Amino acid sequence: MSNSIQVESPLHHAQLDQLIGQSNSGGIILHEAALLGHLNLRGNSQDAEFLAGVKEALGVALPITPCSSAKSTLAQIMWLAPDEWLIVVASGSEYDVEQKLRSYLKGHFAVSDISGAQTILELSGSNVIELMKKSTGYDLHLDSFPVGKVVGTTFAKTGAHILRVSEDKFQLVVRRSFSDYVWLWIQQGSQEYGLTIV
């Protein structure tokens, strides 16, 4: 695709890039990990061949423990359901990874490119737990939500898959059409702490 093609992430209209650096004292830090490749993978986690195929294609074993995630140089994989995973890959590589998966996998499976369907919002900062507590009913304590865990749950009045990246950093996988709502929600919820865009 030519260079003149304008690509717009779901939060493009919020012009986050222009807000970067406008404040650096906020208790909440927001970053849109925009325009990454997103693939939805379906398959039978009891099927050894399927698991082996994925491992070969992605260089990492599929996380089959509920709510777990895995990472390789190629991809970040999040468990969504016993037969469903989200594979996040570098921007633009989704097509190749999809083809690779299709070539390695046999039998009953499904892959869908959903790169346009969602975006990833990274929330961190000293007040991030408070903001998350305002937004989701899931228990954020490290005992119940350790680093690396991914949880499909409610986020305000929409849903999100939430991955804990570190003790005070979360990735939210948010649907494109709800992203403006989530952006408004985050602004409202972080008012008392201050919001820094990075």
Place this chain on the structure above:
Amino acid sequence: MLLIHCPYCEEMREEEEFSPAGQAHIERPLNPEEISDEQWAHYLFFRKNPRGLHHEMWLHAAGCRKYFNVTRNTVTYEIMETYKMGQEPNVTASKEGQS
């Protein structure tokens, strides 16, 4: 506000992640054309609706999108067990000594 164990995510989650989906273990007749209108109506509309122990389906809508079964007391709202689709309950009214 119920707290429900999702047998697929294998942990307790808030009621708001789920939506109730009615009585469990209703099987679609294999031969719809051969049964009477009354039998068909029974499958479509008639329900146990028990006061007490109930087996019902819930959907983990905000989580894994799986339907599963819940055994719950409809008076105290206490949940006895949750189990996967296709499985049978361990706690039943007869086992509990209720009718």
Place this chain on the structure above:
Amino acid sequence: MSQVNRIAGSSKRINRNRTLTFSFNGKEYKGFEGDTVASALLANGVDVVGRSFKYSRPRGIITSDSQEPNAIFQIGSSQATTIPNPRATQTDLYQGLTASSTNGWPNVNFDLMATVGKLGGSMMPPGFYYKTFMFPQSLWMSYEHLIRKGAGLGASPQQSDPDSYDKMHHHCDVMIVGGGPAGLAAALSAAQTGARVIISDEQNEFGGSLLCSTQQIDGQLPSQWVEKTVAQLSDMDNVMLLPRSTVFGYYDHNLVGINERRTDHLGEHQLQSTRQRVHKVRAKQVILATGAHERPLVYGNNDVPGCMLANAVSTYINRYDVVPGNKLVLMTTNDNAYKTAIDWHQAGRQVVTIVDTRKASSGELVNKAKQLGINVIFGHAVIEVKGGKRVKGVDIAPINPENHSVTGAAKHFSCDTVASSGGWSPVIHLSSHTGSRPVWKDEIAGFVPGDTVQQQHSCGGLEGVYALSKVISDGFTTGAVAAQAAGKGEGRYTGQLPKTTDPQEDVSMALFHIPHVKKTSRAPKQFVDYQNDVTAAGIELANREGFESIEHVKRYTALGFGTDQGKLGNINGMAITAKSLGKTIPETGTTIFRPMYTPTTFGALAGADVKHLFDPARFSAMHKWHLDNGAEFEDVGQWKRPWYFPQPGETMQQSLERECLATRNSVGILDASTLGKIDIQGKDAREFLNRVYTNPWSKLGVGKCRYGVMCKEDGMVFDDGVTVCLEENRFIMTTTTGGAAGVLQWLELWHQTEWPELEVYFSTVTDHWSTMTISGPNSRKVLEKICDIDVSNDSFKYMDWRAATVAGVKARIFRISFTGELSFEINVQANFGMHTWKAVMAAGEEFNITPYGTETMHILRAEKGFIIVGQDTDGSVTPQDLDMDWVVGKKKEFSFIGKRSWTRFDNKRDDRKQMVGLKPKDPKFVLPEGAQIVFEKNQSIPMTMVGHVTSSYYSACMGYSFALAVVKGGISRKGESVFLPLSDGTTVEAEICSPVFYDPKGDRQNV
């Protein structure tokens, strides 16, 4: 007169260095930081704070807490910030606070309604309104109008709330409700196991009863133990302390709702902060340490200002250095209340006498009072108070509680304050919220929490344990037990228990209703529930009339219906009922307490889910373009869809005509991104489609599209759309915008619960694609300019799809048509949606490509007779009714969803409502959508209706108006006339015709 009742005192709970000015009923007063509005008013000697609801009797402050029925104010200085009905006893004083009474006209001290109350009061027994105002029926609305004038306490604000609210979710091992001695002890003991602990208290600081107690702990003031304990808890990472936080509800599976008042004590409208925050705590274990409320005694004229609860009097003295009067008479059934007389005496004011209803007592407090020289009269009671706007004196007489009688002559004592104590009632409200029935405990003459399925513990006063040393040790034990139940610790508190010595107390008397010389019906009013003017006589009357269930008594008399929800009067009311029916209190039973424990601000309950966050608004990737180009929007589910694109100066109708003509004559463009899209993969995908759609899918080739209709199992149409065969075992299903989520769930339901053996997966890809439909004779010319494949009719046929590159972006193009024109639906990955849209617009410029919205789409499709599910159908319409039998597979092996229901009696009727077209006789007249249809014009009401108009428009292309409708047996009635009696009284005529108005052969979409 300034703070006449404030004594020197030594309370640390108020800050004498910070004087606050406030106003009440237009008059200025002064108080101190740490005061409540109630303590400040009492300090200033204000007696009358309100008027009673029914009789307009003057009322004063009775309590110091959430039981207060009288001091219900309007607080706030503007129409935006005013708060109706807060209790003065629970409102922290701040500089500049503005308060007024909620009743009383023209004012509380001179209330004209009181005259009415005095004269008419005798005609207003409980339930009087059921017995009158009936004749004639037509006048009830006028009576009611007058009655409503007197309704209500405070007034709603008239302007929008400037404050914001939010919520937080928490999880913990042990949630402790109540920060008094039991709660603090429980928190400390639970927290020391490492358990995650949350403790909340409704007051502005922790300590509960200890804040006004004088009983030493570890040889120090109790407040010092509180301070030390709170400090210890604050230092622990696993403990969260929530003062000023009321648990308003205890919900199933241990969810506790708490409202934290964050700024109310600071003043009005504190910008940049949340006024109130609701905390929703999911706790593994809940400890209720809510303590007990003191019960007043029920005696004649017990509502005259100056009549107070004994413990409230002590609270004002010890906590606020306020003695609310000069001459006290204390009436009690127990030793405990002697403290009040002792406090009063030690504050340097006169105790006229203690009246003890018991025959005798030799408890330590009794002896202490006597030693201080306080007069004690046993076996007597205050049977009647004298006074109007303030107590002037009391009549004291010997009584026999056994047969509810006065046994001797009454003696008059002059005084200005009557404190009464009938013992204590555990605060069982929260334990009742989850459906648990409280049980009566004779030893304490009170209800305690009953059996529950919740993971719940209770301790201290709530269990009827009142001696401080026992309360504290109970707290420590319960904290450890609860922590262990949550998986933490050994279940035993091993630390040092604080030392305190409880005064030895004699047995209390269970007494609720003081007899009078006259029988209850003739005695001066003996109030049980002050706010609703419920009296002992009223309750007895209700019982006499046959209202015997306690619920009936409550409903007939309004007992417990006030904003204190019966905290003050319920037990007394039950006891009076029990006595009058000759039953015991447990036989009589209790009414069930429900949330809210105390009234909770609407704004807090809604949290941040207001205004633009009330419900998520969903947008397509091209939304900004639509905004920039002046679109008006339509709400479709949560989506904001362009409705039409008015140009400057255009009416809506003009816009629509322009959009329609442009599309029919050249080319239009629609943002169709909101349609649901489901990626279906697997070798059994076709079989699955066969089962959920009414039409067959076995033979649809790769590269082809097909329209399908989905029914529910009852045979009624539920969704429709085009499904595309991408590969042999892969399909993309489109659904209606509103139906997207429901259809996906529907497919999953059948797959997961009925046919798990079918190998098929469903994934939503709705948001992945931006979809733009270009439609019109010039659409191909536009596409050609920016597309890398041959789009001629020969190589890209109607109902085909092709992969292509459009404006440099990978796309799937579906050649399907909802307008009846040559159309191409271009789907691109949504991140390229805006780019592609702009490229198409640029390419179409030479053809005057015209964006159109949902309304033009609706007109164009209706001209073709295409249905909109949800507009032309309503859940009672089958494919046959829609004259769409062509979409029903006749040879499908599987009895697909909905099929069986079509053979039921009702489905075989030939007079079912069927989809037809309507042509109004007047070709310019647009039939109203929703107009009802009749066959016979001249009918009297009720008319026999045979259908209604589902869609109706003026067609700019055809030059006449037209409609879609359902009409009984309509398919076989084409050419007949029907009539539409409209709401303006006119009746219009229309002719039944085919629903396909435009290009019936379908030539235009096939070019």
Place this chain on the structure above:
Amino acid sequence: MQQYSGFGLLKHSLSYHENWQRVWSNPTPKKHYDVVIIGGGGHGLATAYYLAKEHGITNIAVVEKGYLGGGNTARNTTIVRSNYLWDEASHLYEHSLKLWEGLAQELNYNLMFSQRGVLNLGHTLQDMRDIERRVNANRLNGIDGEVLTTAQVQEMVPILDCSKGARFPVMGASWQARAGTARHDAVAWGFARAADALGVDLLQQTEVTGIRRKDGAVEGVETNRGFISANKVACVAAGNSSVIAKMVGMELPLESHPLQAMVSEPLKPILNTVVMSNHVHGYVSQSDKGDLVIGAGIDGYTGYGQRGSFNVVEHTIAAIIEMFPIFSRVRLNRAWGGIVDTCPDACPIISKTHIKGLYFNCGWGTGGFKATPGAGHVFAHTIAKDEPHPLAKPFSIDRFSSGELIDEHGAAGVAH
């Protein structure tokens, strides 16, 4: 029956209200009744009253496991209206509304039936189409109704947020002027008092534990106070209907759900009509005491606990603020729940059964209160004649087999 009037009140005030008669007696169960009615709520009491008054059957017992009017009659939000969509439903509810209009006089009990009108707001184009359709149908059925524009709505309820900036702006409304509210407890008590005066035995604290049958016909009911024989047994047990049905081995097309309602603290009068919104999902009126009476949707799960989940309260209050932003600082006093038995088509069952002498009136879902007199009236007819009243005929249980459902989900709307 002792006549009630303003004069009576004056007279009794002179004797300190010591001589008021009992409103109903507290009889010992007889061995046999012609009709036993299971359930002493509004519908059951109305059924007994009309059986006695219009069909001359007075040997009746109303058997109530708790206290009279203690179920949904005591827990609803008191709205009365008849602007339903389909002919069958609107005729039934209109029949009821007409009875309401003279009921206080007939029962000599002030039910405070206040015809302050009901607004059903429309927030989408489809809402407005549905409103047009329903109001047109109502008018041609002889039921009053009007479609109002946004401006007319604003004029009628100045405190309603009708601005375009609302998340779901108000596009108009339907208005039924004859609709309104009534005092819920009074309806049960009024019918109970009148039925008692006609000789009906009201048996409180009497719980049915079984239904005795012989040769396909009922013989009577087993209760905690012994067996009571009866020629006919009529079940009017609302949320507990399935429990009674189970006693004779029947299942019904019902699910019982919690339905929550709530009230604010009393406020000075500010809202003079009932405002309902299906789309924003809440409704509110103001009682004569000044409380805002607020209703919501049902909880989705089966529940006999007379309580629902907190999130329904949260959403409902948010909806009320969406409509009335000025109520944000008002405070919620109490929330509670009833048990509503809902049918798949949101319409009731008024029906004979395959067991001779056994009748059911159930499935009213969220709409039972407004139908109280009408339902009692047509059910009494159905029992007395052993054939359905013409208005009750479409509501037979057979409709679930024949497919003649009457889908009122749209007009039933938010639960109320």
